Amino acid sequence: MSKKLPSTPMLDELEKGPWPSFVTGLKRLANTEGKPHGDIMKGLLGQLEHSYQTRKGYWKGGTVGVFGYGAGVIARFSEVASQYPESSEFHTLRIMPAPGFFYDTKTLRQMCDIWEEHGSGLIALHGQSGDIMFQGCRTDQVQPAWDKLNEMGFDMGGAGAGVRTAASCVGPARCEQACYDTLAAHRAIINDFTDDIHRPSLPYKMKFKFSGCANDCANATQRADVAILGTWKDEMQVNQTEVQAKVKQLGRKEFINQVIRMCPTQALGLNDDDTLDVDNKSCVRCMHCINVCTKALKPGKERGICILVGGKRTLKVGDLMGTVVVPFMKLESEEDFEKLVELAHNMLDFFADNALEHERTGEMIERIGLANYLEGLGLALDINMISQPRTNSYVRTDGWDEEVRKWNDAKSSAAE
């Protein structure tokens, strides 16, 4: 006999209002007869209401996994299991979606059917790292659910001190501003790191994110240890007829306000005939004018990536933004992709060898200094890596002449 739906006066308040309600969804699952999720969700609603009443969470972690992998299942056991036994085990399976979160309905329906049979029927699309979160699974159902998802062609995501599931923007699939193939780069790197995703053995987590331009729609700069952002080297592409049309549409004053004045490096001017004057040497490829004039302006043709390393949130030394370690590299040919994957492996190896326990890449670089990180990876120093030269005079410079020689050598070899 199935249980009664618990009384949930506080959660009921979240069924009101115009935005789709997750509580309504939980209740739909709880009210379904003849499926395992009916009882699981009755228990879950009871525990969640208890959390709302007491303003406390009641889940604890543990160790639950699938055969062959050391990560990817987030174990949750209830601390109030005696009151809500049906949802006492409520584990999450992290599954990696295709880059760019693309689906066909056959795939999504198949996932729903699996989760209807083996889980709670609750799926988050998607978690903050970019996983499909199959939330709410009893311990004995984890392996069968995983087997079916894996047979569909999907693999488990990262957790703990390993490489994590990556995220990428929509990229060249549907964006003219993408300066490289974010989806291909995502797949190339992540699929070369499956061992480090599934069997975590790093000092701490390592995240990759892929955005096709400086707009950074994948939120890479501060959320990823390695942020790969698209950019270009040559001149921005300008369609002057479309610029004139945009000036006409906005009016001269508003075009100047919204485009010319908003340029962070004052690289733009409006000519007397309402065409655009671009000082490409001053342009920092920030994307603003291109965002406003989507028909008239486009990134240049010599496109590639820049790589920022070390982004992370507060724990433990405070927030860090990623900083530039590779200002530009082409990413078109197979060799370019191989070079990127090799660089990613070097970054991972250096991190594994040099980071302290529970230290992220950004904190490690802060501790050892960027120059040592670059040297460890064999990356060439570049002025684009700093926003200004040092201001503190306490530095030992007895290697100055040697460094000047390196700079001159690099300059002359670049000239050849």
Added chain:
Amino acid sequence: MSELRRPNETGVPDSKQFMHPALVRNYGKWAFHDRPRPGVLRHVSDTGEAVFTVKGGTQRQMDIFTIRTLCDIADKFCDGHLRFTTRSSAEFMTTDETKVKPLIEALEAAGFPVGGTGNSVGFISHTQGWLHCDIPGTDASGVVKALMDELVDEFKNEEMPNRVKITTSCCQINCGGQGDIAINVQHTKPPVINHALVAGVCERPAVIARCPVAAIRPALVDGKPSLEVDEKKCVCCGACYPPCPPMQINDPVHSKIAVWVGGKHSSTRSKPMFHKLVAAGLPNNAPRWPEVAEVVKKILATYKADARPWERMGEWIERIGWPRFFEMTELPFTKYHVDTWRGGRSNLNASAHLHF
């Protein structure tokens, strides 16, 4: 017991097998895009083919019936293809312009608001909360639902100066990340330690190492090895709680909510920025968090009325100055707004630039 199945370690699948065929045809060939109306994007390729995208907001934590409804809509209008954005909106793509209107109507009839494009308030990215996390101070899904009910018109329209990205987080680790507005739990009291459990549950040196201010030290309590906290030093960050659950940081009264503003990831115009604290001490008032909604709405309304086109929240405040921001939003300014972190000196005003 039957033999266990070895996993196929395949990594992420190729996106192209799931993509709408028009996206595969025009992959890397896009010429430009525009927005015919809020909630709809039009991308035109070099070949002249156009793809219309209709964006619908979801609740992120979806039951299978909701996902099947999205699938029904994608089957009916989009040849069985859809994608999701990083902020959990569902995007439906079609090459047939005549399908756009009925698609919008179908989404709205099924309860999914259409919007989230251009200079709107997008869906609030959020964390797991009481529903699933092991260390949460609040329920992100609930805070987000309550807020989106209030902000739904700003999702459906493109009336903001620039896009507004809001995030929520259930503790100070801030898995929700940077946002134009970030709504995060802020603990205000040191952890309460259950000494009987520490020795059995916690790896004590790891817990001590985790503390950012070195406030935790080993102690013998009632003859048992445990840990103690120097409560004067403690910054109530909760970093000790995940590795040591007997150090309970969550408190029904003293775990408060703080609001931060001006974070951004993009390098568009200005360099990326961290969000900055503007309000704290708000009650964790489930199930609708009205005090949080009031502060967020006030900040949004002020930004909407005063910022210039294309200024993100943080850029607008940099132009008008923080004194003006606090004046206009009528938020109190306290000693807690003054940064004390070791990198925080750069947040002090080292100039004669003053606002009056």
